[in-house]
Amino acid sequence: MNTVTRPRILVVGAGFAGVECVRRLERKLSPDEADVTLVTPFAYQLYLPLLPQVASGVLTPQSIAVSLRRSKKYRTRIIPGGAIGVDLKSKVCVIRTITDEIVNEPYDYIVLAPGSITRTFDIPGLTDHAFGMKTLAEAAYIRDHVISQLDLADASQDPVERASRLQFVVVGGGYAGTETAACLQRLTHAAVKRYPRLDPGLIKWHLIDIAPKLMPELGDKLGSSAQEILRRRGIEISLGTSIAKAGPEEVTFTDGRAIPTRTLIWTAGVVASPLIATLGAETVKGRLAVAPEMNLPGDDGVFALGDSAAVPDLAKGEGAMCPPTAQHALRQGKHVADNVIASLRGQVMKPYVHKDLGLVVDLGGTDAVSKPLGIELRGLPAQAVARGYHWSALRTNVAKTRVMTNWLLNAVAGDDFVRTGFQARKAARLKDFEYTDAYLTPEQVRAQVEGAGRPE
Numbered sequence: 001m002n003t004v005t006r007p008r009i010l011v012v013g014a015g016f017a018g019v020e021c022v023r024r025l026e027r028k029l030s031p032d033e034a035d036v037t038l039v040t041p042f043a044y045q046l047y048l049p050l051l052p053q054v055a056s057g058v059l060t061p062q063s064i065a066v067s068l069r070r071s072k073k074y075r076t077r078i079i080p081g082g083a084i085g086v087d088l089k090s091k092v093c094v095i096r097t098i099t100d101e102i103v104n105e106p107y108d109y110i111v112l113a114p115g116s117i118t119r120t121f122d123i124p125g126l127t128d129h130a131f132g133m134k135t136l137a138e139a140a141y142i143r144d145h146v147i148s149q150l151d152l153a154d155a156s157q158d159p160v161e162r163a164s165r166l167q168f169v170v171v172g173g174g175y176a177g178t179e180t181a182a183c184l185q186r187l188t189h190a191a192v193k194r195y196p197r198l199d200p201g202l203i204k205w206h207l208i209d210i211a212p213k214l215m216p217e218l219g220d221k222l223g224s225s226a227q228e229i230l231r232r233r234g235i236e237i238s239l240g241t242s243i244a245k246a247g248p249e250e251v252t253f254t255d256g257r258a259i260p261t262r263t264l265i266w267t268a269g270v271v272a273s274p275l276i277a278t279l280g281a282e283t284v285k286g287r288l289a290v291a292p293e294m295n296l297p298g299d300d301g302v303f304a305l306g307d308s309a310a311v312p313d314l315a316k317g318e319g320a321m322c323p324p325t326a327q328h329a330l331r332q333g334k335h336v337a338d339n340v341i342a343s344l345r346g347q348v349m350k351p352y353v354h355k356d357l358g359l360v361v362d363l364g365g366t367d368a369v370s371k372p373l374g375i376e377l378r379g380l381p382a383q384a385v386a387r388g389y390h391w392s393a394l395r396t397n398v399a400k401t402r403v404m405t406n407w408l409l410n411a412v413a414g415d416d417f418v419r420t421g422f423q424a425r426k427a428a429r430l431k432d433f434e435y436t437d438a439y440l441t442p443e444q445v446r447a448q449v450e451g452a453g454r455p456e
Contacts, residue, residue, distance in 0.1 A: 014040035017306035020333025056183035085445035164260035172267035173209030292351030
């Protein structure tokens, strides 16, 4: 007897793109039309743009982690694990589950939205001594670490050690780095008032970037405004500079300066997930080259979007690629779902087109710069636009309520300086949060799929 099976749609990644795709598939497909499966190590969607506010304690971690299991109406099967390889020929995705088992998951349609990882370079000591700002765990860990530096400096009798613990270095002049430096500087500025033995003048924040401008996407005027705000707060900005080497107690800049510090935060950009390299397909600067419809040319049923895909930006013209922003990922997720459904039903797929709505940068407190629809804003109006945009982009009413409550409580009651203490015994750095060594080579993927043996 022949058994008719439903088409299997596999979505890899639970970021903005992946979750929006899954939710739209659930709304537009009938239950007997296809089976939808989502692969993710964490059963929540993380709102990445607000991570700096978690690190500074303005928001609690659960405020920006939207549970994927909260609603009873969703029918998507969630596989707790990470995709570590894809065999396009056999239509199989290799998954390492959170129990460390390796399983083969067959598919008829696959949507690749694995996101990105922190971009690092071959700089001595970088991955051993730097923190990242890409995951919820990192944001919570950094908050603990920064507050602990104040405690340790207060307890130290050595003026050299005290000075090094009160210097902080952030590498990366993009949105993540700028907002991280701005938010954490406000935290330490407020906290040091509770430490009468510490000289506030010893607290120094350094923001460095190899580029000649801070956040060039904002334009000269707003970029200069952001620099002026940060410098007025006492943050030292060094442009055209990067890190030459990093140690446990000192960071050396490429201009020769050596800064004694116990805190190096690395936010110098992102690169596509290593999963993309396992496909053996054409890439553009590490991102999977896809058509305007976000499908992989020559491979039926393969779609990619978000940070790991080089999606043509038709709104900007020939040769332009969509930037790896939440704004595009949210819309690409919905659009790729429509194209998967169109492919499933034998209909015509449509190209993705979206005109950028603008940029927002929250510098903490009443400081912000924003450029919605090309209109340049500063101060409170910019802050209202920035927070209004982030608030509206949160997917559930529960998340919106938590974030708004946190903002109001912080505005009324101010900061608190509680640390959990979970990082006191064992230090963790950038290499401990992103499992970049977990992925397979294309040859290992083929061996796994063909049953030639478990990859090492």
